[in-house]
Amino acid sequence: MRGVAALAVAALVGASAGCVAAAAPPPSPAGCDAAALAAQGFDAQQLCRVLDDVAAGNPDLHGLLVERHGVPVVERYRSGKDRSVYSLFAHEVDFGPATRHDLRSISKSITGLLWGIAEAEGKAPPLDTRVLDLFPELADLETAGRAAITVRHLLSMTSGLAWDEAGAYDWRNDELALYWRSSQARYVFGRRMAAPAGTRFRYNGGGTAVLAAALAQRTGMALPDYAREKLFAPLGIVDWEWLRDARGRPLAFSGLRMRPRDLARIGQLVLQHGQWHGRQIVPRAWIEASLVPQADVGDGRRYGYQWWLGDTVAAGAPHRWAAAFGNGGQRLFIVPDLDLVVVMTAGAYDDEAGAIRINRLFRRIAAAVAK
Structure with missing residues (x-):
C-alpha cells in the first residue's frame, strides 16, 4: 500500500x-x-x-x-x-x-475520525441524538433551544451556541475557558443561543471538547488511549503526544502534536477511504459522510464533520479538496480527484x-x- x-x-x-x-x-x-x-x-x-x-x-x-x-x-x-x-x-x-x-485545530479533524471509528464499534450514539441526553447532569440547560442541539450539529459546528475564539490571549476567548473549567460541557451549553440549532455555522472548539467527553464516556478510554489503539498504532504512528489542560483532560480541539510525515499518513488514510494496508481503519461510509458539506462557511468554503471543504483549480479544471486546519498555518489538504x-x-x-x-x-x- x-x-x-x-x-x-x-x-x-x-x-x-x-x-x-x-x-x-x-x-x-x-x-x-x-x-x-x-x-x-x-x-x-x-x-x-x-x-x-x-x-x-x-x-x-x-x-x-x-x-x-x-x-x-x-x-x-x-x-x-x-x-x-x-x-x-x-x-x-x-x-x-x-x-x-x-497541529492545533487539526486535532478536531482527528477527533472526528475517532468518532467514526467508535460509531462503527457501536460505541457512539446516532448523529441525531440530542447532546444533552448524553449529559443528564445538564438537564437544567434544556432551555432557549439548547435541547434541540444534536451530535450532528456539534460535528458540523452548527449548534447555534454563541462562541467567540477571537483574540488568542483575550480573557473573553471562549476556548481559553475550556482549559480550566470543571465541566467543559456545562460551559459550552451555558452559552446563549445565537441562532436556532442547525441554521448557521459558527466555529466552536467547545463542541469538539463535548464530543470528546462523550467518546470517553462511551468507549471507557481517554481520547489519547483510544486514538493510539484504534487509529495511530494501525497506521504505524508511534511518535506523537496529546497535550492536556490544567485538569488533565486531553485538548481534543487543539492539543495534538505529530511529525508531518505521520500527518501525511492520516491524509493518505482519508484519501484511501479509511483503508490502510488492506485494513479498514475508519469506516468508508464515515469518511464519505465527513466530507459532505453540512454548512456554508463563506468565501467559497464549506464544512463537513470536523473537516473544511473547498475547491481549487488544477489541470484547467476545478477540484474539491478536504482539509484539516490549525492556527498558525497547520494544514492537511486532500484532493481526491488529483490523488x-x-x-x-x-x-x-x-x-x-x-x-x-x-x-x-x-x-x-x-x-x-x-x-
Whole structure:
C-alpha cells in the first residue's frame, strides 16, 4: 500500500534555493529531477518555481510535504520561530522529519475520525441524538433551544451556541475557558443561543471538547488511549503526544502534536477511504459522510464533520479538496480527484495574513498538477 514509511521520499531539507524531487531513495542533494516530477503528473518547472519562492520567502513555513499517487515527491523543512499551545513566547526550532509540531485545530479533524471509528464499534450514539441526553447532569440547560442541539450539529459546528475564539490571549476567548473549567460541557451549553440549532455555522472548539467527553464516556478510554489503539498504532504512528489542560483532560480541539510525515499518513488514510494496508481503519461510509458539506462557511468554503471543504483549480479544471486546519498555518489538504496530499506546518500563529499565504501556497502546488 501507500504508507509514507514504505515509500520513496524525495526531500529537500532546509531553506536553500532549488527544487529536489525523486521517485526513489536516496534523495537528490541538489537540482530538480524534472522526470521524477513529471512521472507523478506535475509540471516540474512550475512546481520548482513554487518551491524556489518558498525558499526565498515565507519565513513562517516550517515544513512542507507533497504526495501524489501515494508517492512523496517533495519534503522540505527549515528552522523557524515556534511556540506551543501553552506558550506566550516563540523560540527557535530546527525542524526536520523527526520533529513533532503543534497541529492545533487539526486535532478536531482527528477527533472526528475517532468518532467514526467508535460509531462503527457501536460505541457512539446516532448523529441525531440530542447532546444533552448524553449529559443528564445538564438537564437544567434544556432551555432557549439548547435541547434541540444534536451530535450532528456539534460535528458540523452548527449548534447555534454563541462562541467567540477571537483574540488568542483575550480573557473573553471562549476556548481559553475550556482549559480550566470543571465541566467543559456545562460551559459550552451555558452559552446563549445565537441562532436556532442547525441554521448557521459558527466555529466552536467547545463542541469538539463535548464530543470528546462523550467518546470517553462511551468507549471507557481517554481520547489519547483510544486514538493510539484504534487509529495511530494501525497506521504505524508511534511518535506523537496529546497535550492536556490544567485538569488533565486531553485538548481534543487543539492539543495534538505529530511529525508531518505521520500527518501525511492520516491524509493518505482519508484519501484511501479509511483503508490502510488492506485494513479498514475508519469506516468508508464515515469518511464519505465527513466530507459532505453540512454548512456554508463563506468565501467559497464549506464544512463537513470536523473537516473544511473547498475547491481549487488544477489541470484547467476545478477540484474539491478536504482539509484539516490549525492556527498558525497547520494544514492537511486532500484532493481526491488529483490523488494529492499536501501537509504544511508553520509558525504564523494568530496571523491572518500568514494563514492566507499558506493557503495560497497550497493553491499554487495544486495548480502545478499537469495531469
